[in-house]
Structures are given as C-alpha cells and as structure tokens.
Amino acid sequence: MFSHPWIKRLLLLASHGGVGFIGFALGIYMLPILTAPSSPSDVAMMQVLKQTQYVADVQRDLQDSDLLHWGEGTLRVGADVIAFDGELAPGPDYILYLSPEFVETEADFNRLKSTMTAVGSIKTFDRFILPLDSSVNLEDFNTAIVWCESFGQFITAAQFRNK
Structure with a gap:
C-alpha cells in the first residue's frame, strides 16, 4: 500500500511531528501544575474571612471562558487582601487585576487595561x-x-460590588 519510500517518510514525519506537538502542548499545560507552590491553608483562609468586605461568585460560564480558560469558586475582597477559594484552569503567568467595570471578554479587558x-x-x-x-x-x-499575561487570555472574572 505504501510502497514508495517518500510516502513512508512523509507518514513517519507526520506521525512523529504530531506526537511531538502533543507532548509539547501537554508540557505547557502541565508545567504550571507541577511547579505550583502549596495552596493557602484552611487557617489562612479563615483569617481572610475575618477581613472580608465583599464576596463574589466566580462563574465558569463567562463569555470568553472556555474549556481551557475558566474559574469557579468564591472571591473574597478585604481592605488589604483578596482571596479565592475554588478552582482555576491551570496555566502560566496568571495575574489578578482590579477593574472599574465588569469584564468577560479579551476585547473588553484590552480596552480597559x-x-x-x-x-x-x-x-x-x-x-x-x-x-x-x-x-x-x-x-x-x-x-x-x-488574566493570563503570557498568552493574553481571559480566564475569569467576578463583580464583587455594584458601582
């Protein structure tokens, strides 16, 4: 069926390239998980409860959230601390931003950054x-x-107070 040597080489190149790409993508996805420090303890989270001024739900189904970019849980905001208890999709270079407006798209984030x-x-x-x-x-x-700074990707957002 694949008697020509160039067809065999092309198939080998495609299969090995595909496996290499999948391995690379999995490495990018897994590296932040493998190198993540320990999460805050229950005691540390309880201390934040005492300082909480605002509480907000972090929802998974925001407009620019997707299978690989999402968050779900509870956000607590105090005068000198912000805490999150829930789950975030793993990824590199996540930054927490405060915004004067609710944002759920990359376009709005970039417009208001x-x-x-x-x-x-x-x-x-x-x-x-x-x-x-x-x-x-x-x-x-x-x-x-x-926000994922490395890839310019919206992860999730929570409105903690009405303006």
Whole structure:
C-alpha cells in the first residue's frame, strides 16, 4: 500500500511531528501544575474571612471562558487582601487585576487595561491569597479579573460590588 519510500517518510514525519506537538502542548499545560507552590491553608483562609468586605461568585460560564480558560469558586475582597477559594484552569503567568467595570471578554479587558490595577501573580489553582497594596482604593473598582499575561487570555472574572 505504501510502497514508495517518500510516502513512508512523509507518514513517519507526520506521525512523529504530531506526537511531538502533543507532548509539547501537554508540557505547557502541565508545567504550571507541577511547579505550583502549596495552596493557602484552611487557617489562612479563615483569617481572610475575618477581613472580608465583599464576596463574589466566580462563574465558569463567562463569555470568553472556555474549556481551557475558566474559574469557579468564591472571591473574597478585604481592605488589604483578596482571596479565592475554588478552582482555576491551570496555566502560566496568571495575574489578578482590579477593574472599574465588569469584564468577560479579551476585547473588553484590552480596552480597559489602562484603567485597571494589577494586584499580583497567581501561582496556585485551587486557592490563593494576595495582599492588596494600601494605595489601592477599593471604591475605584468593582471587578476582579484573572488574566493570563503570557498568552493574553481571559480566564475569569467576578463583580464583587455594584458601582
């Protein structure tokens, strides 16, 4: 059936290239999971509960969320800390931003990015606690957004107060 040597070489090249691509893609997906630090403890999360001013649901079904880019859980915002308890799709270089408007698309994120404040890097995918700089006025913002800086990808967002 595949008697010509160039057909065999082409099939070998395609099959090996496909396997290599799949391995590379899995490596990009798995690396953040394998290198993630430990999530905050129950005790640390309980401390945040005492400081909570706002609570918001993080939903999986936002407009630009998809199979590989999503979040689901509870976001708690206090005067000097933001915490998340739930699940985020694993990925590299996640940054938490505060926005003055609710955002659920990459286009809206890019349009409003100059009005946002970056809170910090997210290194874990089931819980995180990030300190909030004292210069940040929560009254200027109503939404927290998880954004993948490396790939310019919207992950999820939660509106923690009405403006």
